[in-house]
Amino acid sequence: MNKIPLIIDTDFTKDDIIALKMLADSGRYDIKAITCYGEWFVETVALRNDMGLDCPVCWGAMKPLFRPELSENIYGNTSPDIAERVRIEDKDEQYPWDTICTEAEKAEGALEIVTLGPVTNIALTLLRYPQIKPLIKRIFCFAGTGGAGNIAPYSEYNAYADPHGLKMLFDSGIEVVMCGLDAVQHCVMDAEETAQVVAANPQLKPLLAYTMYETERKAAAPSAAAVCCYMHPDAVPKKDFYVAVETGSPLTMGQTVVDRLGKYKRAANVTVVTASCPKIFKDSLKSITI
């Protein structure tokens, strides 16, 4: 079977490290590049080297398109204990938009993109090279939510960080799959499940987010749970909706308004993942090599 040509865009949160390993471990993807949002380029290069991947790592946008940069990432960053430290290579000297354009043309319509953080790099790519839109097969975003949020009542962090960028992706005409916080909530693990996963794979412990909103100790790796949905598309329910992104209100900035009832009478622009696959996710956590 041909491997799927894939570019992964990351802001190098803890769960992104798990997500990257899952994608690399599967052997199903031909990872053409890892593109970086924000300040974690060096760590991403180190991880790439450590994983033995030979794709370039591209350092891209440091802030959202129009909104001010956020000081803290809600999903948490970490500088992992990676054996092989930084070895930046010549191939890492490209910008994301240039690399994505080149790879999209080379892949002749087969290129897929997975985004794990704010989508600024991809939005800039579409602004810089609008002609490549038909050459991108699919963009799968861990962003947004069809229900409750985390950074704000109805806003998920990645969507909140760069709502204008996300709106550009949604309205681009490219097939966009949104796997948001409401979907990956099913993959939050209770204390017992967390203990099982950590027992099977102790290296995971520092990469899990010991989370966010529950008083009891639960663990999650939201972007990795989303990637699991990307890797197992037949295991998760999806539906096409018109999805708007709020860009005006401080209270609802980045809210992904999913028009479930068809009130806007607008054509669907996003395929929304409505639930995730917790069993597959937990099994993957136990088996991946960290």
Place this chain on the structure above:
Amino acid sequence: MDTKKIPVIMDVDTGIDDAVAIILALSSPQLDVRGITVVAGNQTLDKTLHNTLSVVDYFGRGDVPVAAGADRPLVKALYADPATHGESGLGTARLPQPAIKPHSLDAVSFLRDTLEKSDEKITLVPVGPLTNIALLLSCYPHVKEKIERIVMMGGGAFEGNMNAVCEFNMFVDPEAAQIVFDSGVDIVMCGLDVTMKSYTTMEDILRLKATGTKAGDFCAEAFGVYYDRYVNNSRLPGCAVHDAVAVTYLLHPEWIRAERANVKLDIDGRETYGQTVCDFRPDRDKTADNALVCLDIDREKFVDLLVKACQYYK
């Protein structure tokens, strides 16, 4: 049973479901309806006022003061909904000309005076746009201490009806709603999350009619076109009786599942203007919680209550 009656003032934009809410409230021995104030919303103020007077008089409660309030929202132009409630506001139901007149005071003055003079706290039950209540709370904030709480129909935590996120009453006057949610008065929000679960099927409507009372006949007639519109345009197997849910909450809170939240009204959004933003996040600042958000209801019991209310008007 000698339970003390709950003193309430309703604020309505009558409206088919407002009429049912009034019928329900006036039938209950648990409520002491001190007055009804009227606002523009489902229809223009002249019609909502006329309808309110008609309903109150026809159901034998001409003693309840009815005061006319705002004829337009605070900022936006009025958006009425004749497609749902008919040109009159009461669908195809026809009531006799009311023999009673509106109270001499306007709604805000009536609310202020009634609250000031009351020895006990009064619960406000607004089921239309919040224009009157916002003006009351902004202009006469000293009356807040006389308000027990506000039990309202409006908004929706995870549902809209005017668009994906905005409910009609919030849509008509979002700025007023923002004032009310920011007022510091404790709120019970009966929004679309619960009211879209509070519907009457054709079978239920036939039960109302079968009571053989003038209330049963009125409901069956008023629900005609309203029912058709719901069944044709929503996913419901009946018509939602939104406003009656706020009254039901007062009578039987145990039938309704609700969660505390910090609710704010969005008045800045391009996509979310008029949305009730309900913060349920467990790590929120719970000291800022201002509302109990109703999410689910025992529908069978709700319908039984409407039947019982109709039977009262024998």
